[in-house]
Amino acid sequence: MTDHAITQSMLGNADTCLRGFQYGLQRPAWVKQVGGADRAVGTAFHAALASYYEQRIDNPSALPDVAKMIAEGCRIFEVSTTIDLYDNTPIDQFKWSDRVPDIAAAFELIERMVTSYINEDWWLGLEHTILAVEINEHFTDPQSGRTFKLGADLVSSIGTTIRLTDHKTAGKAWPQGKESPRKQNQSALYTWAARRRWPEFATVEFAFDIIMFPGARTPVRFERRITTPTPAHEQAVVGKALDLMNLYETIVVGQGRDLPANPASTLCNPKWCDYWDGCPHGAALDHDSPLVIGYRLAPPITDRAITTVAATPDEGEELGGDHPSVVELRKAYGALGARQKAWVDMKRTEALHAHADFHLLPSKDCPRYTERRIATMSGVVALAAAEADDDDTVRTIVRFVSLDDAAEWPTVPAGAACGMLGAEEAILFRATCRAFVGGMLAFDFSGEHPALVEVGA
Numbered sequence: 180m181t182d183h184a185i186t187q188s189m190l191g192n193a194d195t196c197l198r199g200f201q202y203g204l205q206r207p208a209w210v211k212q213v214g215g216a217d218r219a220v221g222t223a224f225h226a227a228l229a230s231y232y233e234q235r236i237d238n239p240s241a242l243p244d245v246a247k248m249i250a251e252g253c254r255i256f257e258v259s260t261t262i263d264l265y266d267n268t269p270i271d272q273f274k275w276s277d278r279v280p281d282i283a284a285a286f287e288l289i290e291r292m293v294t295s296y297i298n299e300d301w302w303l304g305l306e307h308t309i310l311a312v313e314i315n316e317h318f319t320d321p322q323s324g325r326t327f328k329l330g331a332d333l334v335s336s337i338g339t340t341i342r343l344t345d346h347k348t349a350g351k352a353w354p355q356g357k358e359s360p361r362k363q364n365q366s367a368l369y370t371w372a373a374r375r376r377w378p379e380f381a382t383v384e385f386a387f388d389i390i391m392f393p394g395a396r397t398p399v400r401f402e403r404r405i406t407t408p409t410p411a412h413e414q415a416v417v418g419k420a421l422d423l424m425n426l427y428e429t430i431v432v433g434q435g436r437d438l439p440a441n442p443a444s445t446l447c448n449p450k451w452c453d454y455w456d457g458c459p460h461g462a463a464l465d466h467d468s469p470l471v472i473g474y475r476l477a478p479p480i481t482d483r484a485i486t487t488v489a490a491t492p493d494e495g496e497e498l499g500g501d502h503p504s505v506v507e508l509r510k511a512y513g514a515l516g517a518r519q520k521a522w523v524d525m526k527r528t529e530a531l532h533a534h535a536d537f538h539l540l541p542s543k544d545c546p547r548y549t550e551r552r553i554a555t556m557s558g559v560v561a562l563a564a565a566e567a568d569d570d571d572t573v574r575t576i577v578r579f580v581s582l583d584d585a586a587e588w589p590t591v592p593a594g595a596a597c598g599m600l601g602a603e604e605a606i607l608f609r610a611t612c613r614a615f616v617g618g619m620l621a622f623d624f625s626g627e628h629p630a631l632v633e634v635g636a
Contacts, residue, residue: 199454211453232309
């Protein structure tokens with residue numbers, strides 16, 4: 180049995196094309212991560228809303244600050260040009276669009292959408308209790324033994340009802356009935372998971388909050404569609420997920436064959452398919468591609484320079500989302516200013532390219548909170564919070580805790596250097612960063628390399 184966590188996007192890929200579903204699980208070496216401006220605006224809008232609703236968890240009476248929300252959205256848009264924040268992988272190519280031809284147009288869209296969301300009272304009022312924001316948890320179903328993801332942009336409650344909300348951005352209004360559990364997998368899969376996460380609520384509902392991009396002559400529009408899947412809907416989607424995983428493991432893993440593609444789909448084109456360049460039903464049919472070998476594809480040659488790690492870092496123990504270290508880090512990261520967050524995110528980008536990710540956001544390579552990830556991120560955040568967000572400082576501290584001169588090699592980015600630390604070293608890295616910003620350690624430049632020494636020693 181494979182250890183892939185079952186998600187609604189995985190089921191959506193299968194609905195469109197079984198070969199795309201297969202590639203999504205395998206992530207072939209030839210796949211290029213392509214980012215798009217429209218999608219990045221949607222990610223930025225999500226982040227702007229999240230920055231407000233996160234305040235409501237600790238301060239239920241907090242009111243929206245539109246300017247701060249817009250600033251956070253614009254910051255996340257810039258990050259999204261280099262990292263795909265949906266699955267937290269580096270972007271190989273970023274594409275602008277007719278709607279969003281440049282960063283100025285993106286910022287204008289973000290400002291209009293966030294402003295309309297607040298001023299038109301589309302936000303959830305203070306009568307709603309915010310339980311979680313950007314939840315991304317994994318759990319094992321004891322009946323099937325499969326791992327499932329519980330995901331939602333926003334989890335709120337009012338009375339005995341709990342609501343999972345997904346913020347959608349769209350170019351036009353949704354067709355009638357698109358929110359029905361018969362028409363999509365998302366609501367039924369995640370209400371099923373939510374019943375297990377919050378059994379104390381009598382009713383579990385799912386809301387699609389759809390905000391539509393404005394046009395040259397049309398304003399920002401919004402629609403909230405609420406659906407309440409029944410247990411029958413939920414079991415149908417869960418059964419579908421189990422069948423798909425069994426199909427993949429039987430055909431692809433067990434027999435070494437491929438699942439069929441769906442070239443008749445309107446989404447089978449280079450604009451919408453992430454696997455077009457390498458799929459034998461995609462670009463290979465447009466010309467005599469030298470990459471085609473039988474029915475398989477050889478990985479394309481790339482000249483992109485990527486810093487790699489010789490060995491996978493030791494992750495240490497797995498931590499839950501409510502672990503004190505995770506809660507503390509979430510608050511510290513949220514308290515950073517926009518510039519400090521941007522620096523932290525850039526260090527994370529460098530670590531991603533080195534396949535040694537660290538962040539509050541799970542990634543494909545490390546989908547759960549671990550001692551290494553949380554300790555490394557905590558150290559970097561501590562430096563940023565103290566205005567010590569300097570690459571040379573990071574390198575010196577990494578060299579101090581690891582005794583490895585490679586931390587100061589110019590070919591190893593600072594983010595990759597701290598991402599290479601194992602769990603025990605990462606814990607020491609966090610402690611050293613805190614001691615440095617607390618004035619207990621200082622730099623000594625008398626030797627061949629900058630060194631850390633105790634103040635007063």
